[in-house]
Amino acid sequence: MSHDDGTVTPAASGQPEPSPALDRLYEDFARNSTAPLWTQTNDLMPLVPTPAAIPFVWQWRELVDIARRAGDLVPVGRGGERRAIGLANPGLAPTAYATPTLWCAIQWLGPYETAPEHRHAQNAFRFVVEGEGVWTVVNGDPVRMSRGDLLLTPGWNFHGHHNDTDSPMAWIDGLDVPFAHDMDLGFFEFGSERVTDEASPPFSRSERLWAHPGLTPLSAPGPQHSTPIAAYRWEHTDAALREQLALEDEGHPATVDQGHAAVRYTNPTNGGDVLPTIRCEFHRLRAGARTPTRREVGSSVWQVFDGSGTVVLDGERRDLVKGDLFVLPSWTAWSLEAEAEFDLFRFSDAPIVERLHFQRVHLPDTDGRVPGPRA
Amino acid sequence: MSHDDGTVTPAASGQPEPSPALDRLYEDFARNSTAPLWTQTNDLMPLVPTPAAIPFVWQWRELVDIARRAGDLVPVGRGGERRAIGLANPGLAPTAYATPTLWCAIQWLGPYETAPEHRHAQNAFRFVVEGEGVWTVVNGDPVRMSRGDLLLTPGWNFHGHHNDTDSPMAWIDGLDVPFAHDMDLGFFEFGSERVTDEASPPFSRSERLWAHPGLTPLSAPGPQHSTPIAAYRWEHTDAALREQLALEDEGHPATVDQGHAAVRYTNPTNGGDVLPTIRCEFHRLRAGARTPTRREVGSSVWQVFDGSGTVVLDGERRDLVKGDLFVLPSWTAWSLEAEAEFDLFRFSDAPIVERLHFQRVHLPDTDGRVPGPRA
Amino acid sequence: MSHDDGTVTPAASGQPEPSPALDRLYEDFARNSTAPLWTQTNDLMPLVPTPAAIPFVWQWRELVDIARRAGDLVPVGRGGERRAIGLANPGLAPTAYATPTLWCAIQWLGPYETAPEHRHAQNAFRFVVEGEGVWTVVNGDPVRMSRGDLLLTPGWNFHGHHNDTDSPMAWIDGLDVPFAHDMDLGFFEFGSERVTDEASPPFSRSERLWAHPGLTPLSAPGPQHSTPIAAYRWEHTDAALREQLALEDEGHPATVDQGHAAVRYTNPTNGGDVLPTIRCEFHRLRAGARTPTRREVGSSVWQVFDGSGTVVLDGERRDLVKGDLFVLPSWTAWSLEAEAEFDLFRFSDAPIVERLHFQRVHLPDTDGRVPGPRA
Amino acid sequence: MSHDDGTVTPAASGQPEPSPALDRLYEDFARNSTAPLWTQTNDLMPLVPTPAAIPFVWQWRELVDIARRAGDLVPVGRGGERRAIGLANPGLAPTAYATPTLWCAIQWLGPYETAPEHRHAQNAFRFVVEGEGVWTVVNGDPVRMSRGDLLLTPGWNFHGHHNDTDSPMAWIDGLDVPFAHDMDLGFFEFGSERVTDEASPPFSRSERLWAHPGLTPLSAPGPQHSTPIAAYRWEHTDAALREQLALEDEGHPATVDQGHAAVRYTNPTNGGDVLPTIRCEFHRLRAGARTPTRREVGSSVWQVFDGSGTVVLDGERRDLVKGDLFVLPSWTAWSLEAEAEFDLFRFSDAPIVERLHFQRVHLPDTDGRVPGPRA
Incomplete structure (x- = not known):
């Protein structure tokens, strides 16, 4: 193993001499659902992180193109839940993870469509690089989505989306799905097939209550582990x-x-x-x-x-x-x-x-x- | 001692019989700089708080009147430092404390006057019920004072005030002066006799950096024990x-x-x-x-x-x-x-x-x- | 997908109609390093955690047997670093992870052997189910290992082990190696090939300073993110x-x-x-x-x-x-x-x-x- | 006002010229329950703390002597509650405060005497410089008091003391009584006239549960704002x-x-x-x-x-x-x-x-x- 500073890890020197007895031992490791550390230290515990994920770029033009085609071919509704297309890091194939912890997808919602409500332990947000016309409804509070806005859906809040216009809209979703999946932390529950409030107000109730600089409602409980501001x-x-x-x-x-x-x-x-x-x-x-x-x-x-x-x-x-x-x-x-x-x-x-x-x-x-x- | 529930504390039953020996003992308590608890339990440790401070109302009309007269008669400058008139709770006489912990004063600054810079461990704020035209300068950052604004001067920040207009202005100061004084926590240091920045911008640098709802500068250090927002x-x-x-x-x-x-x-x-x-x-x-x-x-x-x-x-x-x-x-x-x-x-x-x-x-x-x- | 309560998730209803256009879309997903969420929601975001890891039991008798054989065949030294045999959860093959986050191994050290010093960002402990005679040296502080003891090696502390007796000893190591590996958090550095202090005191310096109930040395800094007690x-x-x-x-x-x-x-x-x-x-x-x-x-x-x-x-x-x-x-x-x-x-x-x-x-x-x- | 560094605060320069109008103003300050800051800045906000409390020494020999005499003359029971003699800092007369925040008293309990149970918001401890034979009962848990022990009675826990021997015993009590009194924070409630558990075990239940180095009962709730260890x-x-x-x-x-x-x-x-x-x-x-x-x-x-x-x-x-x-x-x-x-x-x-x-x-x-x- 070669290092940044040009030296070589003396891994070889720590390895046993091959022998029939060693072969039998290695077979018995496997038979007993065990594995030696000394053959894998360099991989398991490298000098610096050696990610399987690779640095990678996706072009928005292409993502929008395939999302639009999905809009034509793929329904959005109960079961599939979301017309979301995840960025699949080539280093993490066959998963569709962007990184070991993070999921990122482009979501597409056609004119007057609704993505049904559900909730999950996984934490989510949406970020809008262009477009407008969709409201995301978080625990019954409709939240306008416009260019440059960051919309939050902390874990275990019911949420759905509905497009209130005759134009489609695309945005990105970010979640901790890979983390929750690989660590076995996730829960999921289906909610209403329609969003529970179809209004399209300019500002969510959460913003009206919370998005004033340095001001906290006196009626609020103490610290919360996720933000109470939905947008x-x-x-x-x-x-x-x-x-x-x-x-x-x-x-x-x-x-x-x-x-x-x-x-x-x-x-x-x-x-x-x-x-x-x-x-x-x-x-x-x-x-x-x-x-x-x-x-x-x-x-x-x-x-x-x-x-x-x-x-x-x-x-x-x-x-x-x-x-x-x-x-x-x-x-x-x-x-x-x-x-x-x-x-x-x-x-x-x-x-x-x-x-x-x-x-x-x-x-x-x-x-x-x-x-x-x-x- | 009579209680809320109509019962009487049996204090008498806990007291010693008068005697010449007891008199000598009580004299020796005093001689040795000691004092018995049993004669003062009810006062020291009442069933519920029994404040010396009393509920009290001050009329703004009268406060402004005496502040204006002080504006005519009393200079503002090094030594006196501030033309501030404290609310003196009658129950806490002879101090000029509003409560056992809090100081509250009306401060008056005439046309083009300056209250010199200083700093102290005591924490302070100003609140403006009417008027405008004064800038408070906190660590070199000029902060406009207008009706309805709350201005902060956390402990050990240099601060002075200057009136940039030809009208006087009054506001209230709030500090933890009684607490810091009685607990012996205070430090004080004189600063510049003029404010260190005489500009009169509409917004302080602290606001421009910090007063955006839910947004923190990435350049900021971690949590601070007082707010970084000056207004x-x-x-x-x-x-x-x-x-x-x-x-x-x-x-x-x-x-x-x-x-x-x-x-x-x-x-x-x-x-x-x-x-x-x-x-x-x-x-x-x-x-x-x-x-x-x-x-x-x-x-x-x-x-x-x-x-x-x-x-x-x-x-x-x-x-x-x-x-x-x-x-x-x-x-x-x-x-x-x-x-x-x-x-x-x-x-x-x-x-x-x-x-x-x-x-x-x-x-x-x-x-x-x-x-x-x-x- | 069938649930605990006997209902079936309507996944099918959320899926698109097969068509040549859909096939071309799915090909383009892959070509653009993307993947649809709607085909994998149930796997990625199940109703309750569905671990790949399985409940599993390892018998100590068998672990000790293979560890002893490893003791005969496998050197311990620079490169391999440790004669440790990891519990490999069959559900997580081909890794040797016990769970998605936790590594657990039996380590074997023969008479008078030394496992060389190194340090890593991963956090580690050892627990001793039987035996004695080894000292683990944590940042130069020798720590006796005896039956029933828990020994801590928080991340980035140099540590090695040496057997001070003529009998072998086995114990278990626990680390967050899978978590650090899969999240790309690990760093590793080689240290001394011998332990830096070969003494064998009954108690480590860390215990002498810290392991007194409810008593903290006044010389200590404030809260630390790992325990200062080594045993x-x-x-x-x-x-x-x-x-x-x-x-x-x-x-x-x-x-x-x-x-x-x-x-x-x-x-x-x-x-x-x-x-x-x-x-x-x-x-x-x-x-x-x-x-x-x-x-x-x-x-x-x-x-x-x-x-x-x-x-x-x-x-x-x-x-x-x-x-x-x-x-x-x-x-x-x-x-x-x-x-x-x-x-x-x-x-x-x-x-x-x-x-x-x-x-x-x-x-x-x-x-x-x-x-x-x-x- | 002279400072550590030999300079003099220019207080005089900040003061108004005497005049009949100023006299009338000062009268009106008083009439309106207000007071000027400029006449008292140096006292209220000194350069460094200038405590009223003075450094002071009490001799144990003399304290024990007067406590013993109090033991002969003063009953301990409901109303007086405790035969405690407070250290009265001469700088804080006429209070019996040791410092602006702290109360310290010598308490004396004769053979087989009981100090009745009560509770208060004030926090308390006892420290034993000599003697033994008294148990303090905290929320029904009897706690032995012996030389060198620190005994805790956090706020709002019922507590009483009983002497289980035929010898008197003295110890010191420490409380935040001055702080709670001057800030108006105190509550008090009478409890049983006898202690609720007259047993005299060597260790309290709190110690048996909590006083093991680095070990917390799994049944415990999370962090508590006072120690759960009574001794x-x-x-x-x-x-x-x-x-x-x-x-x-x-x-x-x-x-x-x-x-x-x-x-x-x-x-x-x-x-x-x-x-x-x-x-x-x-x-x-x-x-x-x-x-x-x-x-x-x-x-x-x-x-x-x-x-x-x-x-x-x-x-x-x-x-x-x-x-x-x-x-x-x-x-x-x-x-x-x-x-x-x-x-x-x-x-x-x-x-x-x-x-x-x-x-x-x-x-x-x-x-x-x-x-x-x-x-």
Whole structure:
């Protein structure tokens, strides 16, 4: 096994001499449903993460095309539940996982269609890169979906979608389905075949109660483990990013890197992430800006919201335009470069990584070393 | 000692027989800087809180009058530091404390005057019931003060005020000065005699960075023990209250009591109170609404922001109009009744009470009993 | 798809009509590295967890036999690192995972042998069902390993083992290797080929500093995310269980169920689990006692420490004797019955489940329903 | 006002010119129950804490003498409740407070006497410097009191004491009575006139359930805000201190300062302080050791448990022997010097200070400056 620093792991030196007795022992391992660690240490416990998932880019143009065709051919209703087409990381075949923890799909809803209500322990959100006209109904509260909005459906809340217009609409769904599936954490329950409230108000009741900056209803119980805000609206996200760049221009600390503004969507009841397993962020790079190269523990999915630019993934450059999605497996070296002003939505499994204390960051251009965990 | 339930504490039975030996013993207690508990148990450890502070009302009209006269006679500058006139609870004389924990003052700043910069460990806020034209500068960040705004100055932040107009302005200051003084927690440091930034922008840098609903700058460190938002603006408070009442009208849970909307100002980094020692709230009652009678552990100060109504304090009715302030000592029975739509700002020492686990609430109309602590 | 309650999921009704256009669409899904959700909802998001891992029992007698043979044939040293033989859940082949999150192995160390030092982000412990004579050295602190002891090696601490006697010794290792591997969280670093301190003291320095009930060194920093205690000794565990049963005899609440005493090993700096990802418990059933049947979200591994009894796994009875291990996948119905007084060690991924808010418990004998998440 | 650094606060320059109009204004301040800040800033908000409480020493010999005389003259029973004689800080006269937050008393119980049961919101503990034979009964659980033991009675637990022998016994009580009284937080309820369980077991049920190092009963609910352990026994405290000094001898970090071992008594359910308002510690200095001089925010009371030495309080040396008590007001410079091995118990209001984020420490010999709050 060869390492970053050019040395070779002395794996061979730790291995037993082949012999008939050893063959019999290895047979008995299998017969007893056991397996030796010494033959697999390097694979099971590598020096740094060696993801099966690969960095990968999906083009929005193509996704929309196949989603539209699915809209023509595939009904949406009880049983199939959703006309959603998942991004299947080629490294994780045959699953349709984007990363080991995250599911990401494009969902398509035709004119006046309804995706029936159900609920599941898995946490979900939707992000709208274009279009409007659909309301998602979360526990009976209708939530308008418009370009740039982030819509939340925390675990075990009933939800359905209905298109209130004569145009189709597409958006992306993000869930912790792979995590919940592989860890055996999921529950599912069918609900109403129609959404329970077909109104199409401009703002959900959850927003009217909760989406006021720094203000909490006195009638609320204490901290909740998921956000009570069902929709984070584009106008607020855009304003927050614009102000960060303006503050940078005025000489004040506000941005993550030079020319790189970013916000985290947060749960107002505790200041933490919107979902127990998923972090959502929005990034804006000025035209011409580029981020330093980073490696991080944990995986994420990005979607270009506007503008154009390039992502460099383990050294490979990929140009991106509006709607394009890419996956960043754990410990992949990445940087972004903006051609025009470049807006990107990101979601990641950072809450899993951080709550279980596995977080690490590496800036290879800075020191070239793999750092230890943050103290 | 007589109790709520009509019984009498058998204090007498626990007392020693008078004798010359007892007299000598009591003299020796004093000589040795000691004192017996048995003669003072009832005072030191009463059945329920028996505050020295009394419920009290100050009329805004009179406060403004004396503040204006102070504006003519008293300079504002280094040494005196602030032209602030504290509400002195008659039960706490000779101090100028509003309650055992809270200081509340009306501050007056004349045309183009400056109150010099300083900082202190004590936590402070300002609330504006009327007027505009002053900027408070917090760690170099100028913060506009307008009607209905709550301005925060957490402990150990440098701050000064300057009036950018040719009109005087008055507002109220709230601090934990009594608590910090009596517990010996305070530190103080003089700063610049002029404010360090005389600009008068519409919004502070802290708001531009932080006052977006549910959005946190990615560049921020983790949770902070005081809010990073320097100003909570009236337009947001008003909208939040209006929506709660509208939701109530539509049949959804949102208000505290029937016809009684309320918000808590919160620290977006952790969802908790804006200051470690002070909770700030805003209440709105519909015309004709009244709250159930409540007793709570801990003290608070209220100011009428708009409308008119009545507060009932331990059974005594007091009519209130815009600007009037009243104090609610611990365990005082209180209720509010709105004549016209009735808006009130409140601040309290609830974070002290709750972080140290002394909270209790009693609704005397409901059960007449003194409940035990919430489990 | 048939459910617990006899109904059938109407999956078929949600599926598209076969057609050449549909075939072409499905081909294009694959060509674009995507996959439809509607064909896999039932598998990906089942009504209740449907683990690939199966309930399974390993007999200690057989494990010790193959470990001893490995001791004769397989060197322990740099590269292979450990003479550890993992329990390979047949449902998770070809991996050698006990559950989707947990690794469990029997490790064998011959007379005077040394397992070299290394460190990894994965969290580890050892539990000793029999034997003595090995010291594990954690960050330079030698820790005696004796029957009934739980030894901790939180992530990124250097550790090695050396046998200070002329007898071999076997014990079990537990790690979060499957979780860290599948989520791409692991880091690994080689250390000294010899242990860095070959002393064999009766108690580690960590115990001398930390293992005093309710006492924390004043020199300690604040809360730590893993326990600072390197060894939890049998004498304390045994005493705690004995007292619980004695308290039950005296009529006081102390046990989990009638005749069922249990302790959780905890981190004294925060009262939580010993490791961020792994919970460790010890259970004792009186002779004749049986537990109610339970289902829980998350997986665990149990080892019989002493006595004998039966585990019922999804209705199948398996008799167990000292050293036997069994695996409990998520949502498996389980109960224990004690023949003689029955002592069992358990470790689980409960901290992962609980920190991410997926916990649920079901007592099928009580109500037969799948309950919703705990509020 | 003169400062540490020799400068003088320009208070005079901030004051108004005397005039008849100013006199009338000041009269109107009083008439309106208000008071100006500018005349009292220096007192209310000093540069550093200027406690009314003074550093003070009480001699155990004298306290025991007056307690014994009280034992002869004063009954213990319903009404007086306790034969407790409080340490009255001369700076806080006429109260019998040791510090602004803490009460400390010597309590005396004659042969076979009973102090009746009651409960109060105030938190309490007892510490035993000498003697034995009394059991304190906490919520029906009898707790033996012996030399060196710390006994806890968190708020709102019924408790009484009974002497099971024919010898009197004295101990110290510590409570947050001044804090609860001045903040109006206290509730009180009478209970049984006899203790509800007159047994005299060697260990309380709480210890049998909870006092095992790092082991939590699985039947326990989650974190509790006060410790569930009713007694912290001397044998554990002594062992923990002895090990710290032994580790220091062996070259390992363990002690607070050179030759100065110390433990904090902690709540095993969350790793925090034993009571929400009171921290308890035990300190041991080697013969000849001395601590660096420190100033800290918040107040504490110390009792010599064994050995002899000197405390330096704001530069004044006071020799101490077994049982002597002294009070350390906020920001008092203090250091300890051990003649013989010197054991001291300490309790403080540090949880109040820290939970409300007022903590600061100053080591004057190190840098001479008043540091800002810890970030």
